[in-house]
Amino acid sequence: MPRRDGCGPPWFSGQLRGCGRRLTAARELILDVMSRKEGHFSVEEVYAAVRKQYPRVGLVTVYRTLTLLVEMGLLACHEFGDGRARYEMIRGSKSEDHHHHLVCTSCNRVVDYRDFIDDEVQLLKKTEAALSKRFRFKINDHVIEFYGLCEKCQK
Amino acid sequence: MPRRDGCGPPWFSGQLRGCGRRLTAARELILDVMSRKEGHFSVEEVYAAVRKQYPRVGLVTVYRTLTLLVEMGLLACHEFGDGRARYEMIRGSKSEDHHHHLVCTSCNRVVDYRDFIDDEVQLLKKTEAALSKRFRFKINDHVIEFYGLCEKCQK
DNA sequence: GTCCTTGCAAATTGTTTGCACCCCA
DNA sequence: TGGGGTGCAAACAATTTGCAAGGAC
Numbered sequence: 001m002p003r004r005d006g007c008g009p010p011w012f013s014g015q016l017r018g019c020g021r022r023l024t025a026a027r028e029l030i031l032d033v034m035s036r037k038e039g040h041f042s043v044e045e046v047y048a049a050v051r052k053q054y055p056r057v058g059l060v061t062v063y064r065t066l067t068l069l070v071e072m073g074l075l076a077c078h079e080f081g082d083g084r085a086r087y088e089m090i091r092g093s094k095s096e097d098h099h100h101h102l103v104c105t106s107c108n109r110v111v112d113y114r115d116f117i118d119d120e121v122q123l124l125k126k127t128e129a130a131l132s133k134r135f136r137f138k139i140n141d142h143v144i145e146f147y148g149l150c151e152k153c154q155k
Numbered sequence: 156m157p158r159r160d161g162c163g164p165p166w167f168s169g170q171l172r173g174c175g176r177r178l179t180a181a182r183e184l185i186l187d188v189m190s191r192k193e194g195h196f197s198v199e200e201v202y203a204a205v206r207k208q209y210p211r212v213g214l215v216t217v218y219r220t221l222t223l224l225v226e227m228g229l230l231a232c233h234e235f236g237d238g239r240a241r242y243e244m245i246r247g248s249k250s251e252d253h254h255h256h257l258v259c260t261s262c263n264r265v266v267d268y269r270d271f272i273d274d275e276v277q278l279l280k281k282t283e284a285a286l287s288k289r290f291r292f293k294i295n296d297h298v299i300e301f302y303g304l305c306e307k308c309q310k
Numbered sequence: 311g312t313c314c315t316t317g318c319a320a321a322t323t324g325t326t327t328g329c330a331c332c333c334c335a
Numbered sequence: 336t337g338g339g340g341t342g343c344a345a346a347c348a349a350t351t352t353g354c355a356a357g358g359a360c
Contacts (some may be wrong), residue, residue: 022314022359043349058317063350079236083324084349102292111292117285123278130272131301137257137266139303146286148294177334177339198324213342218325238349239324 015072026050026057030065034075040086040110080110080145088112100144106153170227181205181212185220189230195241195265235265235300243267255299261308 012031013023033049034041041049047062066087069075073094075087080103090097099114128139167186168178188204189196196204202217221242224230228249230242235258245252254269283294 017360020314024315024359026316056317060318060351061316064315079234081234102286102290102294104292105295111290113286113290117282119278119281119285123275123282126272126274126278128301130275131257131268132303135257135266135268136306137259137301137303138309139257139301140260141302143298143300143302145298146283146292146294147296147298148287148292151291154293172335175339179334179340181341211342215326215343216341219340 019072021068025054026061027065027068029054029057030062031069031074034069034087034089038089038112040078040080040088042084042086044084046087080108082108086110100146102146102148104150104153105147106149109150111150174227176223180209181216182220182223184209184212185217186224186229189224189242189244193244193267195233195235195243197239197241199239201242235263237263241265255301257301257303259305259308260302261304264305266305 009031012028016023016027029050030046033046043059043062043066046066047057047059050057050062066075066077070077070087074090076090076097077085077087079085080101097114099112100116100120102111102113103109104111124142124144128142131137132139164186167183171178171182184205185201188201198214198217198221201221202212202214205212205217221230221232225232225242229245231245231252233241233243233256235241235256252269254267255271257266257268258264259266279297283297286292287294
């Protein structure tokens with residue numbers, strides 16, 4: 001699959017080269033697919049989307065590319081308990097993009113939210129401080145997920 | 156593997172029969188292993204512990220029994236992102252046993268804590284209420300995990 | 311031309327299922 | 336004695352790896 005110049009964001013090529021990597025059509029395409037829609041996508045979903053445009057792309061390449069994009073800090077990977085990894089584009093800097101999840105246990109829809117209310121920020125700060133001291137952990141990150149039923153599924 | 160009477164808690168047999176199930180040596184043994192130590196155990200870990208006492212037990216039985224015990228409400232199952240399920244004994248009622256996790260990203264040790272500070276409970280309630288209203292979700296549960304380095308791994 | 315990438319097939323890993331035999335109740 | 340339980344092997348699903356051919360630079 002030869003690549004065509006001019007596709008994809010110009011910084012992508014540079015960032016790849018910066019770590020001794022090469023720009024290929026598959027990589028551009030996968031990045032493009034991931035950036036076009038908001039949400040969390042399984043490998044299979046990305047694979048299907050990519051194949052619509054270039055049926056020659058292999059599943060293995062999707063796996064490898066997604067892993068690469070996570071290493072490069074462009075994607076985040078998360079699992080919601082169904083045994084398959086989900087990938088999501090990181091928009092803005094990593095810290096700006098930090099968010100929590102609201103998961104519908106019926107339709108599996110995942111809602112991100114990042115404009116936390118003060119109470120939630122307070123909650124995290126106080127709890128982190130207390131836990132750090134109590135268990136002598138150096139806390140670097142956290143995962144907060146709420147599970148329930150979305151509006152549609154409540155009916 | 157014939158079973159020997161008198162092992163395990165007496166209520167276990169009754170609870171099994173209550174749902175048309177039978178008491179077997181493997182089930183008693185696995186329950187015993189799980190209740191003896193606090194913590195989260197992978198299937199492989201339970202399997203190894205069980206085999207020390209009865210090498211004839213098969214891995215499949217461990218899988219099936221752990222699933223059964225979760226269905227019976229005696230164990231909780233959780234995944235921490237390394238692709239393998241972890242099982243943990245539920246002590247006391249399910250709601251009493253609710254807890255959060257502190258995970259060391261270096262040695263994978265998981266610390267539970269359940270004596271939340273008052274602030275934590277209060278703030279969590281407020282956050283849930285706000286999210287419920289905003290996204291019209293009926294929130295039933297949540298997962299809170301902090302990731303970092305434990306005391307040993309900081310060195 | 312060099313050496314990173316890709317695609318295919320095969321291997322791995324964690325888990326589940328089919329089935330004949332076993333054993334609790 | 337009957338129907339659930341067990342162990343083994345095989346099936347499965349998600350993901351990874353070996354390797355030869357292809358393409359970026």
